[in-house]
Amino acid sequence: MTKQKMPGARAVIESLYCEDVEVLFGYPGGQVLPLYDELYDADIRHILVRHEQAAAHAADGFARATGKVGVCLATSGPGATNLVTGIATAYMDSVPIVAITGQVPRSLIGNDAFQEANITGITLPITKHNYLVQDTKDIPRIFKEAFYIARTGRPGPVLIDIPKDTQIEVIDFEYPEKIELRGYKPTYAGNEQQVKKAASLILKAEKPIFYVGGGIIFSNATEELRALAEGIMAPVTTTLMGMSAFPSAHSLSVGMLGMHGTRYANYAVQESDLIIAVGVRFDDRVTGKISAFAPNAKIIHIDIDPAEIGKNVRVDVPIVGDAKNVLKTLLKYVKLEQVKTDAWNKKIAAWKKEFPLTYKKDKLLRPQFVVEQISEICPDAIVVTEVGQNQMWAAQFFNFRNPRTFISSGGLGTMGYGFPAAMGAKVGKPESTVIDIAGDGSFQMNSQELATVVQNDIPVIVAILNNGFLGMVRQWQELFFNRRYSQTCLESSVDFVKLAEAYGALGLRATKKNDVKDVIEEAVKSGRPTVIDFVVEKEENVSPMVPAGAAINEILDLE
Amino acid sequence: MKHTLAILVENKPGVLTRVAGLFSRRGFNIESLAVGVTENADTSRITIVVSGDDHVLEQVEKQLNKLIDVIRVSDIPPDESVSRELALIKVGVDSTTRAEVMQIVDVFRAKIVDVGIKSLVIEVTGDEGKINAMEQLLRHFGIKEMVRTGKIAMNRGAKVVQVEKR
Numbered sequence A: 001m002t003k004q005k006m007p008g009a010r011a012v013i014e015s016l017y018c019e020d021v022e023v024l025f026g027y028p029g030g031q032v033l034p035l036y037d038e039l040y041d042a043d044i045r046h047i048l049v050r051h052e053q054a055a056a057h058a059a060d061g062f063a064r065a066t067g068k069v070g071v072c073l074a075t076s077g078p079g080a081t082n083l084v085t086g087i088a089t090a091y092m093d094s095v096p097i098v099a100i101t102g103q104v105p106r107s108l109i110g111n112d113a114f115q116e117a118n119i120t121g122i123t124l125p126i127t128k129h130n131y132l133v134q135d136t137k138d139i140p141r142i143f144k145e146a147f148y149i150a151r152t153g154r155p156g157p158v159l160i161d162i163p164k165d166t167q168i169e170v171i172d173f174e175y176p177e178k179i180e181l182r183g184y185k186p187t188y189a190g191n192e193q194q195v196k197k198a199a200s201l202i203l204k205a206e207k208p209i210f211y212v213g214g215g216i217i218f219s220n221a222t223e224e225l226r227a228l229a230e231g232i233m234a235p236v237t238t239t240l241m242g243m244s245a246f247p248s249a250h251s252l253s254v255g256m257l258g259m260h261g262t263r264y265a266n267y268a269v270q271e272s273d274l275i276i277a278v279g280v281r282f283d284d285r286v287t288g289k290i291s292a293f294a295p296n297a298k299i300i301h302i303d304i305d306p307a308e309i310g311k312n313v314r315v316d317v318p319i320v321g322d323a324k325n326v327l328k329t330l331l332k333y334v335k336l337e338q339v340k341t342d343a344w345n346k347k348i349a350a351w352k353k354e355f356p357l358t359y360k361k362d363k364l365l366r367p368q369f370v371v372e373q374i375s376e377i378c379p380d381a382i383v384v385t386e387v388g389q390n391q392m393w394a395a396q397f398f399n400f401r402n403p404r405t406f407i408s409s410g411g412l413g414t415m416g417y418g419f420p421a422a423m424g425a426k427v428g429k430p431e432s433t434v435i436d437i438a439g440d441g442s443f444q445m446n447s448q449e450l451a452t453v454v455q456n457d458i459p460v461i462v463a464i465l466n467n468g469f470l471g472m473v474r475q476w477q478e479l480f481f482n483r484r485y486s487q488t489c490l491e492s493s494v495d496f497v498k499l500a501e502a503y504g505a506l507g508l509r510a511t512k513k514n515d516v517k518d519v520i521e522e523a524v525k526s527g528r529p530t531v532i533d534f535v536v537e538k539e540e541n542v543s544p545m546v547p548a549g550a551a552i553n554e555i556l557d558l559e
Numbered sequence B: 001m002k003h004t005l006a007i008l009v010e011n012k013p014g015v016l017t018r019v020a021g022l023f024s025r026r027g028f029n030i031e032s033l034a035v036g037v038t039e040n041a042d043t044s045r046i047t048i049v050v051s052g053d054d055h056v057l058e059q060v061e062k063q064l065n066k067l068i069d070v071i072r073v074s075d076i077p078p079d080e081s082v083s084r085e086l087a088l089i090k091v092g093v094d095s096t097t098r099a100e101v102m103q104i105v106d107v108f109r110a111k112i113v114d115v116g117i118k119s120l121v122i123e124v125t126g127d128e129g130k131i132n133a134m135e136q137l138l139r140h141f142g143i144k145e146m147v148r149t150g151k152i153a154m155n156r157g158a159k160v161v162q163v164e165k166r
């Protein structure tokens, strides 16, 4: 490539072209004016959000739905700090995004200048890496590195802070072809010896179980997982992040494990003699009381991040590598005729029968029913969730068939994530139906984005499971604080139909079981951004539940 | 259990903040820290003494390795390495104690680097134990001021900590 003279702002745009970026989610301001001026006639779609937090979540949703790097853009100071929750959300769930922020001119940095915030300092613990452009000619290299770091190894957010004067200063632009990062060399291929060891454990096991998470989805390893699980006839349980990594209706699927996992998944883990953990991190919401976790099991842990292996539990066979590669190699070494899991599968089938995931099926409109109906009417939808009960019901009752169709803030549990993330997912996958299964509380944290989806014609469906409560917190108060509902009743209540209409979106409401199918179909048919207000039972609980700190087979069934 | 880690990092602004920030965020304790440039101008070496069991040490090393600017982390075993700290100690003296202090300096093979009417500045290098011992003794004469560097360490023999050649 020949060198071209251009200002830093133009170099940013050219760098984005070089990275095949087609869409940005952003919000302008003083310190990004030169950038926005370049965007004015750039060949990149810019989606103007109504709050920078939504830009970060949208970039995140875009990334999770497509597997590409999502990009968001904000001005300095308050614009940048508004991104923080979104960046932290992406960090906790290992989502590749690049966040670009404006900064005050270099000569003013450190002076508490107007709208100055030390965003590289602030985001140090919540980014995989970050950059402050100190020399304009570094812009191409920094962008090259940032995208590379974001999407490789264990993916994660990278932030680039660009002082205004570097956006103006003219440089010779040349996008580097090679990357030289002495301190960053992710391991993709699992150590062959370790894989062999794992294979021999697998062949000896009588009660093996796969415990899989987001790593399967990020490395596109769903087919390898399925081949291996079917090969050795081992049940598969997924974390919240791993929902959609394995078909929910598959006979080997035992659904989600952990705090709100199925009884049979938790029982199976506790009784297993071998856990094959892939792309997971033994989070406390999954393991419950760690000392009582899977007491009889040997553990094979496959993950691309060496720091996750052995962090929370002792591991018998650690394998650092990309899930897809390692599972492929593992398939080579596992001789399928030797497996002896018949009795184990029978036992699990009996548990499934005895303790199904269910709810009270009466005349009342219950949230689980709404999720089941959505699943039936839109079986291939991308389901995005907010946080709380809505999130758990979506994970429990939607019948997932394809990877990247469940998008949720797992690690940080960010209320307000779902709607903007759904917006990003829809932009990335315009042909898919995208539904945000929402809570009435969470939706109100970013409902202003109705303006964005209407202005940019992004027809997502928000299905509010409206229980009039911060339901998940209320549930804990009911169970552990003597029903003292301190500040969890939302009562007020917003008319979500009118709210949608005020923004120019379609607003629908269902108050009876009978209405549910009709409104969902109407929303899908309309092709418009739609909010559906499902007025559901107020004090429904998510069940089963393992109380925090208990072993995962100490399970409560809740009404 | 104390461990001495040699961390090779990019010689760039902000790298020390990343390393120190990681320690505080993950709840690891830094007992001592020293930074300086290495035989290559683009590489700095941070020597950190950290306390914790093997599990903590493993996590520290793995988490450090995740930082993009960290090139290499090595544990320097105490019995196969030399380590040094340096201290400057200002001791109050008068005509009756001056000689005694100078004797201690001699025994410890330390140096007097500044002489005043009422004070001496002593430079001492050695391992932590030696410097602690010297400090203890000099306390009797009244330490007016003391400054200590963090520990630096190096493997004995041919073994080196360096950026792997590719």
Ligand SMILES: Cc1ncc(C[n+]2csc(CCOP(=O)(O)OP(=O)(O)O)c2C)c(N)n1
Pocket: A386, A387, A388, A389, A390, A391, A413, A414, A415, A416, A438, A439, A440, A441, A442, A443, A465, A467, A469, A470, A471, A472, A473
């Ligand atoms: C930003 C943020 N603030 C607070 C919380 C704590 N929290 C977790 S779930 C929840 C209630 C969510 O209410 P709603 O969105 O109505 O969902 P529901 O549980 O009722 O389905 C709250 C407040 C959170 N997860 N995120």
Ligand SMILES: [Mg+2]
Pocket: A439, A440, A441, A465, A466, A467, A468, A469, A470, A471
């Ligand atoms: Mg609610």
